[in-house]
Amino acid sequence: MLAPITHVLGARPNFVKAAPVIRALAALGNRQRVVHTGQHYDERLSDVFFVQLGLPEPDVNLGVGSGSHAQQTAAAMTGLEQDFTEHPPGLVVVYGDVNSTVAAGLVAAKLHIPMAHVEAGLRSFDETMPEEINRRVTDQLSALMFATSPEAIGYLAKEGRPVDGIHLVGNPMIDTLMANLDRFDTAAVRAELGLPERYVVATLHRPANVDDPEIASGLVQALHEIAAVIDVVIPVHPRGRAVLEAAGLSAHKGIHAVPPLGYLEFMGLVRGAAAVATDSGGVQEETTLLRVPCLTVRPNTERPITITHGSNRLITSAELASAVLKACDDGPYTGELPPLWDGQAGPRIGRIITDWLARDG
Ligand code: UD1
Ligand code: UDP
Numbered sequence: 001m002l003a004p005i006t007h008v009l010g011a012r013p014n015f016v017k018a019a020p021v022i023r024a025l026a027a028l029g030n031r032q033r034v035v036h037t038g039q040h041y042d043e044r045l046s047d048v049f050f051v052q053l054g055l056p057e058p059d060v061n062l063g064v065g066s067g068s069h070a071q072q073t074a075a076a077m078t079g080l081e082q083d084f085t086e087h088p089p090g091l092v093v094v095y096g097d098v099n100s101t102v103a104a105g106l107v108a109a110k111l112h113i114p115m116a117h118v119e120a121g122l123r124s125f126d127e128t129m130p131e132e133i134n135r136r137v138t139d140q141l142s143a144l145m146f147a148t149s150p151e152a153i154g155y156l157a158k159e160g161r162p163v164d165g166i167h168l169v170g171n172p173m174i175d176t177l178m179a180n181l182d183r184f185d186t187a188a189v190r191a192e193l194g195l196p197e198r199y200v201v202a203t204l205h206r207p208a209n210v211d212d213p214e215i216a217s218g219l220v221q222a223l224h225e226i227a228a229v230i231d232v233v234i235p236v237h238p239r240g241r242a243v244l245e246a247a248g249l250s251a252h253k254g255i256h257a258v259p260p261l262g263y264l265e266f267m268g269l270v271r272g273a274a275a276v277a278t279d280s281g282g283v284q285e286e287t288t289l290l291r292v293p294c295l296t297v298r299p300n301t302e303r304p305i306t307i308t309h310g311s312n313r314l315i316t317s318a319e320l321a322s323a324v325l326k327a328c329d330d331g332p333y334t335g336e337l338p339p340l341w342d343g344q345a346g347p348r349i350g351r352i353i354t355d356w357l358a359r360d361g
Pocket of ligand 1: 011012013039040041042045066067072097098099100130131205237238239281
């Protein structure tokens with residue numbers, strides 16, 4: 001029997017990106033395994049995505065859980081080494097830039113197993129972000145690199161990656177969005193959460209925004225300023241819950257702080273929002289496709305195409321309230337969208353991997 005293609009998934013954004021790739025590879029008759037590292041383990045950060053997106057149940061969950069970067073990466077590496085040794089993959093496929101991604105890369109490389117990186121070549125050039133380190137290292141270890149935007153190709157080539165392994169394929173996160181558009185029910189989610197017709201969605205989970213109580217407090221004040229004019233719904237990531245609540249997040253009646261939402265509910269809300277304030281990577285892309293104004297509370301982004309070909313703008317905490325309120329008045333983005341964000345990234349990746357395995361695997 002042919003060695004399987006093994007997908008390593010660990011955290012919420014991985015699940016959204018993997019669904020169309022796994023589906024496309026299955027349609028082409030490939031044998032696949034799914035290894036969940038267990039980096040995210042709450043039902044609302046993990047299981048709900050498998051159910052809503054029709055992902056296959058993981059063959060194994062390594063139960064890595066939370067911890068420091070070293071603890072989490074080391075636990076994932078130990079579990080993955082054993083799994084890859086017991087079930088040798090023909091190819092390992094990893095997604096994005098989380099700790100589980102780089103852990104899989106290091107293990108695969110040392111076991112001489114080829115690897116494909118979905119969402120390769122994104123760069124924020126901000127080495128204070130753990131994700132930037134994870135991206136760079138993962139790309140160095142990958143034989144196949146699937147890029148979501150053209151500038152990634154230049155970055156990868158400049159870092160010495162072989163050009164024949166780099167493929168511009170579009171964006172699998174957008175595949176998932178387009179495939180599920182008919183399932184987003186904005187009115188139903190609004191009714192369930194008691195939201196008026198016009199509202200703003202906010203998400204905050206970057207360490208630089210939610211770990212420091214003073215910074216978090218500045219953001220909460222800005223959200224209160226917005227909520228004085230238009231209701232704000234914020235599905236709160238567990239990372240920032242305690243600090244944001246301690247800063248008084250829920251104290252304003254116009255703030256709807258809710259637990260993390262399932263994909264369909266969350267995207268239903270985003271689609272109907274007057275504007276979105278975020279520090280998420282994926283949300284910058286999803287708002288681009290939906291043409292919903294997006295204000296990103298970060299000094300940089302690894303996704304500049306969402307600014308040049310989308311609704312995204314980088315802002316500081318001090319600008320947050322005025323920028324969001326202005327964006328609500330400005331209305332939807334009407335310009336060009338990024339090339340190849342057409343819902344076909346999964347099938348493109350599927351074909352390239354299948355051909356590569358037949359030739360080089
Ligand atoms: C991780 C990724 C980040 C990604 C985010 C998506 C890394 C370095 N970071 O950040 O790039 O944007 O996921 O959401 O890989 N927790 C729970 N339940 C869970 C998981 C986590 O309560 O199921 C809490 C724990 O207190 C944990 C904290 O959240 O310590 C942070 O979790 P962790 O996986 O370390 O990083 P994220 O901030 O989720
Ligand atoms: N998401 C969701 N429910 C939420 C928040 C986010 O379903 O309450 C989805 C959404 O599709 C988003 C993805 O999860 O793009 C990844 O989210 P996150 O912001 O956690 O990760 P990042 O993209 O910043 O790594």
